[in-house]
Amino acid sequence: MKKVIVVGAGVAGMSAGIYALQSGFDVTIFEQHSLPGGNCTSWKRKGYLFEGALHWLTGSSKDSSLYQVWRNVGAIKDATNIYIKDIFYTYYHNGQAIHLYCDPDRLERHFLEISPEDAKEIKLLCKDVRCFMKVSVPVLDVKGVKVRHKNKMGMSMLLGLLPILPKMSAYDKMSVLEYSQRFQHPGIRALLLNVVGANLKASSLFFTLGCVASGDGGYLEGGSLVMTQNMSKRFIELGGKIEYSSHVEKVIVEDDKASGVIVKGQRVDADAVIIAIDTLTAAEKLFERPLNETWIEKMRKDIKFMACTFIGIGVETDLSSLPQGLVFPVERPFTFAGETFYTFSLNNYAHYKDYAPKGCSALTTCLMGDTYAFWKGKKESGEYEMEKEKLAKLIISLVEQNIPQASGKIAVVDVATPLTYERYCGTKHGSWMTLQEKGDKSMTYPSVSDTVKQLYFAGQRLQTPGGLPVAVDTGRKAVQYLCRDIDTIFQGKMNEAVN
Numbered sequence: 001m002k003k004v005i006v007v008g009a010g011v012a013g014m015s016a017g018i019y020a021l022q023s024g025f026d027v028t029i030f031e032q033h034s035l036p037g038g039n040c041t042s043w044k045r046k047g048y049l050f051e052g053a054l055h056w057l058t059g060s061s062k063d064s065s066l067y068q069v070w071r072n073v074g075a076i077k078d079a080t081n082i083y084i085k086d087i088f089y090t091y092y093h094n095g096q097a098i099h100l101y102c103d104p105d106r107l108e109r110h111f112l113e114i115s116p117e118d119a120k121e122i123k124l125l126c127k128d129v130r131c132f133m134k135v136s137v138p139v140l141d142v143k144g145v146k147v148r149h150k151n152k153m154g155m156s157m158l159l160g161l162l163p164i165l166p167k168m169s170a171y172d173k174m175s176v177l178e179y180s181q182r183f184q185h186p187g188i189r190a191l192l193l194n195v196v197g198a199n200l201k202a203s204s205l206f207f208t209l210g211c212v213a214s215g216d217g218g219y220l221e222g223g224s225l226v227m228t229q230n231m232s233k234r235f236i237e238l239g240g241k242i243e244y245s246s247h248v249e250k251v252i253v254e255d256d257k258a259s260g261v262i263v264k265g266q267r268v269d270a271d272a273v274i275i276a277i278d279t280l281t282a283a284e285k286l287f288e289r290p291l292n293e294t295w296i297e298k299m300r301k302d303i304k305f306m307a308c309t310f311i312g313i314g315v316e317t318d319l320s321s322l323p324q325g326l327v328f329p330v331e332r333p334f335t336f337a338g339e340t341f342y343t344f345s346l347n348n349y350a351h352y353k354d355y356a357p358k359g360c361s362a363l364t365t366c367l368m369g370d371t372y373a374f375w376k377g378k379k380e381s382g383e384y385e386m387e388k389e390k391l392a393k394l395i396i397s398l399v400e401q402n403i404p405q406a407s408g409k410i411a412v413v414d415v416a417t418p419l420t421y422e423r424y425c426g427t428k429h430g431s432w433m434t435l436q437e438k439g440d441k442s443m444t445y446p447s448v449s450d451t452v453k454q455l456y457f458a459g460q461r462l463q464t465p466g467g468l469p470v471a472v473d474t475g476r477k478a479v480q481y482l483c484r485d486i487d488t489i490f491q492g493k494m495n496e497a498v499n
Contacts, residue, residue, distance in 0.1 A: 002025055002026065002271040002272065002486070003025070003026045003027075003028075003269070003270045003271050003272075004017075004020045004025045004026065004027045004028075004270060004271065004272045004273070004274060004482070005027075005028055005029075005030065005260065005261055005268060005270040005272075005273050005274070006020070006027060006028070006029040006030070006273075006274045006276055007029075007030055007248045007251075007261065007273065007274070007275045007276055007277055007282070007286070008029070008030075008031060008032075008038060008275070008276040008277040008426075008459075009029045009030075009031035009033075009036040009037070009038065009232065009242055009244075009276075010036070010037060010038020010039060010040060010228075010276060010277070010425070010459070010471065011037070011038065011040050011075075011228065011231065011468055011471040011472055011475070012038075012276040012458035012459040012460070012471040012472065012474055012475040013029055013031070013038070013274070013276030013277075013458065013459075013475065014029070014036060014073065014228070014231040014232060014234075014235050014475070015069075015073050015231070015458065015471065015472045015473075015474075015475025015476055016274045016276055016456075016458045016475035016476070016478050016479055017029050017235050017240050017475075018072070018073045018074070018231070018234055018235050018238060018240070018475075019073075019475065019476050019479040019480075019490070019492045020274070020479045020482070021235070021238040021239055021240050022238065022491050022492055023479060023483055023488060023489070023490050023491045023492070024488065024491070025272075025482075026239075027235075027239075027240045027241070028240070028241045028242075028243060028268075028270075029235070029240065029241070029242045029243070030243050030246040030247075030248050030261065030263055030268075031242060031243065031244050031245075031246060032245070032246065032247040032248070032426060033244065033245070033424055033425070034244050034245050035228075035244070036228045036229065036231065036232040036242065037053075037224060037225070037228035038277070038425050038427075039053060039421065039425050039427060039432040039460070040053045040054060040224045040227065040228055040468060040471070041053055041224050041225070041228070041424075041425070042054075042223050042224045042225050043312075043414075045312060045314065045412050045414045046314060046411060046412045047314070047356065047357045047360075048312065048314035048355065048356050048357075048360070048362045048411075048412055049223075049225070049349075049354065049355045049356070049362055050310075050312030050362060050364055050414060051223045051224060051347070051349060051355075051362075051364060052224060052310060052312075052364075052416065053223075053224045053432070053468075054219065054220065054223045054224045054227060054468070055219070055347065056085075056211070056212060056217035056218065056219055057070070057082075057217070057218060057219065057220055057227075057468060058137060058211055058216060058217065058467070058468065058469045059137065059216065059469060059472075060076070060082050060216060060217065060218035060219075060220065061214065061215050061216035061218070063136075063214075063215075063216070064136045064137065064216050065136060065137065065138060065139040065151070066136070066137045066139060066469055066472075066473075068139070069139055069472055069473065069476065070472065072492060073231050073234060073472060073475075074230045074231050074233060074234025074235075075220075075227045075228075075230055075231050075472075076220065076227075076230075077230060080220055080221065080230075081220075081221035082218035082219070082220055082221070083218055083219045083220075083221065083351075083352075084102075084215055084217075084218045085102055085212065085217075085218075085219070085324060085325075086101065086102060086103075087099045087100065087101055087102065087323055087324070087325070088100040088101070088102055088195065088209075088212055088325055089191060089194060089195065089323075089325035089326070089327050089345070090323040090325060090326055090327065091187050091190050091191040091194070091327040091328075091329075091343075092326070092327070092328055092329070092402075093186065093187030093190070093329065094187075096114070096187065097323075098110075098114060098187040098188065098191055099323075100191050100192075100195070100325075102209075102212045102213050102217075103213065104126040104129040104130050104133075104209075104213050105126070107126055107129070108122060108123065108125075108126040111125075111126075111188060114185060114187070114188070115183070115184065115185035115187075115188055117184050117185070118183050118184050118185055118188065121182045121183055122183075122188075128167055128206055129206065129209045129210055129213050130210075130213070131163060131164050131167060131210070132164060132167075132206045132207060132209065132210025132211075132213075133210045133213045133214040134161075134164065134210075134214075135161065135164060135207065135210055135211075136214075136216065137469050137473070139151050139473065139476075140152065141480060141490075142477060142480040142481055142484060144484050145480045145481070145483055145484040145490050146483065146484075146487070146488070146489045146490065147480075147489065147490045147491075147492075148489055148490065148491045148492075149491075149492065167203075167206070168203050171201065171202040171203035171205075171206055172201050172202075172203045172438065172439070172440075173201075173438055173439060174201065174202045174438050175198065175199055175200065175201060175202060175437065175438045176192065176193060176195070176196060176197065176198050176199070176200050176201070176202050176204070176205050177193065177198040177199065178202070178438070179192070179202040179205065180192045180193050180198075190327065190329065190342075190343055191327060192205065193343070194327045194343060194345050195208055195209070196208050197368050199435070199437055200435070200436060200437065201436055201437060201438045201439070201440065202438070204436060204465070221352065222354070243263070246263050246264065247263070247264075248261045248262070248263055248286065249261075249262045249263065249264075249265070249286075250262040250286055250287065250288070251273055251275070251282075251286045251287055251455070252267065252269075253287065253288070253452055253455075256451065256452060256453055257452065257453040257454050257455075258270070258272060258273040258449075258452050258453065258454045258455040259271075259454075260273070261273060271454060272454040272455070272456065272482055273454065273455055273456070274456045274457070274458055274475075274478050274479070274482070275455070275456070275457050275458070275459075276457075276458040276459050276475065276478075277426050277427075277459065278425075278426055278427045278428045278459065278461060279296070279299065279445070279457055279459055279461040279462060280296075280299060280300060280303065280428040280461060281426055281427065281428045282457075283296045283300075291449075291451075291452075293449065293450045293451055294450065295445050295446050295450070296445075298443075298445075299443075299445055299461065302443065303434060303461075304434060304435035304436070304437065304440070305370055305372070305428070305429040305430075305431035305434070305435060306368075306370075306431055306432065306433040306434060306435040306465070306466075307369075307370050307371065307372055307418040307421070307429060307430050307431045307432070308366040308367060308368050308369070308371075308418070309336075309337070309366070309367040309369075309371055309375075309391070309415065309416070309417050309418070310364065310365075310366050310415075310416040310417075310420075311364065311365050311366075311367070311391070311392070311395050311413060311414065311415050311416075312362065312363070312364050312412070312413070312414040312416075313346075313362070313363040313364070313365070313395065313396075313399055313410060313412070313413055313414075314356060314360065314361075314362055314363075314410070314411045314412035314413075315356075315360060315361045315362075315363060315399070315403075315406045315409055315410055315411065316359075316360050316409040316410075316411050317359070317360065317361065317405055317406060317409045318350060318359050318360070318361060319348055319350040319361040319363070319403065319405070319406070320350040320351055320361070322348055322350070322403070323348065324347065324348050324349075324351055325345070325346075325347060325348070326345065326346045326348060326402075327343050327344070327345045327346075328343060328344045328345070328346075328398075328402040329342070329343055329344075330342065330343060330344050330398070331401075334394065334398075336367055336371075336391065336394070337367075337369065337371040337374035337375070338369075338371070338374065339367065339368075339369035339371065341367065344365070344398045344402065345365060345366075346363050346364070346365050346399070347363065347364045347365070348361065348363055349361065349362040349363070349364070350362070360411070363399070365395065370418075370429075370431075370435075371417070371418060372418040372419070372422075372429050372430050372431075375387075375417040375418055375419050375430075376419065379419060384419075388415040388417070391415055392413040392415055395413055396410050396413060417430065418430025418431065428461075432460070432466070433460060433465050433466040433467055434460075434461065434464045434465045434466050435465070436464055436465045440464070442463070442464050442465075443463070443464045444462065444463045444464075445457075445461070445462045445463070446462075447462060447474055447477045447478045447481055448478070448481040448485075453485075454482075454485070456478040456479075456481055456482055457474070457478060458471070458474040458475040458477070458478040459471060459474060460474075462474045476492060479492070
């Protein structure tokens with residue numbers, strides 16, 4: 001049994017830890033925070049739970065390959081309730097509710113009733129969503145690794161991809177904003193713009209709509225906290241150890257080999273190290289000199305940070321009569337930190353238990369855009385808290401304008417900036433995903449160091465655009481590289497039930 005140290009108890013780190021334990025290693029995870037999850041997190045304020053990461057989970061359908069990975073790492077258990085949305089978002093246009101139904105057949109009928117003049121584009125939209133329903137995330141094995149349970153892309157998956165490739169290529173070359181301009185109806189345009197973001201490439205929109213249309217975009221009861229707590233319990237039950245509030249200061253490299261870490265000034269030896277925090281942060285800060293490998297240099301050069309300002313709102317009234325996803329037009333576009341907003345969107349958690357005190361509701365909203373420099377400047381000038389208060393007042397006014405029953409009943413507003421994510425998660429630039437705009441190619445970076453032996457990487461930076469599927473898969477992949485390098489059989493169990 002060889003000793004493995006994992007840096008970071010996010011989804012990638014716990015995935016790596018679980019697969020390493022199953023393959024016979026002795027594993028310790030060091031986590032700087034006091035709880036697991038990393039960027040996959042939510043938090044409580046005054047009795048309200050604000051979901052900060054998990055809006056839908058790719059791999060929540062039993063028909064997907066990724067589902068078995070989530071089961072294996074304990075994220076999904078037998079008792080886990082998975083909610084499948086009927087309506088993804090609802091946009092209110094001149095008093096009319098326009099629904100983005102997950103079912104493409106129902107969506108087509110609804111859009112045609114609203115805007116018959118858009119019939120051609122509506123039918124093409126829904127036809128392409130049906131095509132993207134066939135896309136699923138494959139779970140593949142690293143070349144050359146010995147595995148007990150072999151995984152490969154099946155013929156049915158390959159055949160399902162063939163008709164989608166030309167569509168992917170076409171939608172990669174335009175932004176969601178450009179695609180939305182094909183529709184004459186302003187409400188349909190606004191609705192489409194609020195699914196993944198206006199500046200992302202249009203293929204991201206279709207991947208998302210295809211995912212939820214196939215039933216593979218469910219929401220796990222309890223959200224991020226329950227999901228990551230399940231994973232940490234799974235890791236500990238297998239014999240692993242998590243050291244919380246333990247910031248890794250340095251990775252020890254001796255004779256071109258990772259041989260341990262420095263934690264709280266103390267040396268902890270290991271036979272291999274898996275870095276599962278933000279790759280760029282680790283490369284800059286965890287070594288005596290910044291780790292300058294060719295692929296890391298390329299990542300530094302090409303990365304486009306996706307960041308947001310996240311706001312949780314606690315309301316002392318029951319809003320379960322409203323849809324789970326709401327988008328409102330604003331009377332006058334508002335500007336915040338250099339970004340202009342023409343709509344205001346909310347996620348409504350009144351439909352789920354334990355997110356708010358009885359008779360109350362938890363709401364969240366994200367103001368998308370790279371505002372890191374703005375908040376950094378406010379922090380340095382001493383205006384950080386004042387600016388958060390100013391934003392909180394703006395959000396209160398927007399909620400009360402659009403949801404009259406919430407007027408005067410907002411009990412708490414909690415603002416998390418990119419600096420918040422940087423502080424608690426160690427993520428570079430406060431960014432939890434990589435922005436992919438039109439024309440940007442999807443990138444996959446190595447999970448293994450070119451220059452330091454027994455050093456491996458996992459996390460959302462290693463494959464664009466990132467997200468939870470990338471995190472859990474790269475944790476698995478890092479352990480496969482480790483097993484390959486020391487000629488050990490990788491024994492991750494794909495079909496094991498977790499109670």
